[in-house]
Amino acid sequence: MPFSLHFSPTPLITAPSPLSKPSFLVPYYHTLHAPKSPLCSSMEHALTHQGKQEAFDLRPEDSQTLPLGLRRDAMPSHVAVIMDGNRRWARLRDLPVRSGYEAGVESLRKIVEICCKWGIKVLSVFAFSSDNWFRPKVEVEFLMSLFERGMQEDTGIFFRENIRISVIGDLTKLPKALQELMVNLEEATKNNTRFQLIVAVSYSGHYDVVQACQRLALKAKCGLIEPSDINVSLMEQELETNCTEFPHPDLLIRTSGEFRISNFMLWQLAYTELYFAQSLWPDFGEAEFLKALLAFQQRQRRYGV
């Protein structure tokens, strides 16, 4: 489905937001595996033939103006979203479930665009949980094809708009073609600096901590570290969110009126402000996002003190 994202060409503000907890850790960037094969054909096509997207509208003033009430100095650096409510949205309209997911993808595209416009550096989205593998096979297969299609269609946009894509989760469970596409996309966009979209697929907070523990145990077995050396810094280097300069979300938004974390980024959410929106994810647009950000900016963060 063709769409256009309106982006400002001006670079992102590089100074960290004062409301973000300054990292006391040495940044550790995810070591990506080299792609197993040259860029997949769809990516090459996107790069050479500019995809099927229309030329986007350059509006330099977008990056300078924020909606009334939002303060630029208090914008969160990293926003995380649990995109809940796609199936309910479809059911309420007597549509098949897949329509809900497709509407959800459109909603995500809009939010990505808004994040870029308003100076948010990282957006993490909980696309597919480890627990979602228990859903009906037909639904899971559709979701996998939706991810593949979405990434292929938007590849041109990611390159043009200087967006970095990172994927976290147990990718070994995904279809091979999708795995390869994701790894290649991560590698190809790793030097993009304007905005980072972290997509959590086949992910859970428990999985993240256990895989970090696994890697630390291996290091201990090899004599590289002692178990007693394991501290916050070593732990964070092994968590999947080591792919970003801002691993801890400042704000978590969950849509559809559920008041739970549902196993998303547990370690990383220690001091995150939680916002629960009643609207379903496909209906979560700019107005709702603005409400969430305004609420965030009213909060007094004490980081446990």
Add this chain to the structure above:
Amino acid sequence: MEKEVMSSLKMAGNILCSASSFIRKCIFGVLRVGPILNHIALIMDGNRRYAKKQKLSHDGAAGGGVRYDAGFWALMVMLLNCQELGVKYITAYAFSIDNFKRKPEEVESLMTSMLEKFHLLDILVKLLAVRVHFAGNLELLSNELRASAMELTEATAAYSKSVLTICIAYTSRDEILHAVRESCEQKRIDLEFRNDDDNEIKLMKVEKNMYMAVAPDPDIIIRTGGENRLSNFLLWQSCWSHLHSMWVLWPEIGVWNLVFAILNFQRNKTYCLEMKKKEKEL
């Protein structure tokens, strides 16, 4: 005449108390019909704001040192109510490792307050047959406080009606790190001495080493004071917990706040179960 008035007032007070107690018992009975709560976790936020409010209302001056007495009694009343409701596990976030960063006099005041309360806590939990467990990095506490905590844990180990876990010198990240260290150490021993070639550490292994391994995951986490965040509390265990934030300050929490939180939980749980049922039908 005065005696008659006093007597009438006393009778009226007794009737009101009985009526209130009867209404409370009826509502608790209704709540017990709904989805059963096994574990309630509490983030007891708002003590300092409450103390400031009280001081301002009494002498208008902000005093030094904040007293947590009202907060302690609020916890005891909550424990009583939870027992009456049939909730077996109650966990309270009493003191975070991050709280050590507060002003030294404030930390000192809090530690003194906690030590003073141990004797009272000892009497109350034995009366209510509550097993007390302390979760956290107790090495960070003073010898006296740590010894009192361990003594109370041992003295109540045989009780099984309810379990009160007090998180003290606790953060969830510290708990996870502790569990990870233990798991890695155990795996190293397994690999070295038992010729175990399996490099994998399973989730259950990590969970077993958590400070909170004594209790199941909380059904609901209630936070007072109006903030909407976990503040490094039960991050691992809260993955499926219903999160409920309320504006009331911790020392002001009453039974009706608890009732409302539980009704909220039951409504969400019922909705979740309905959705799961519909998914199976589809």
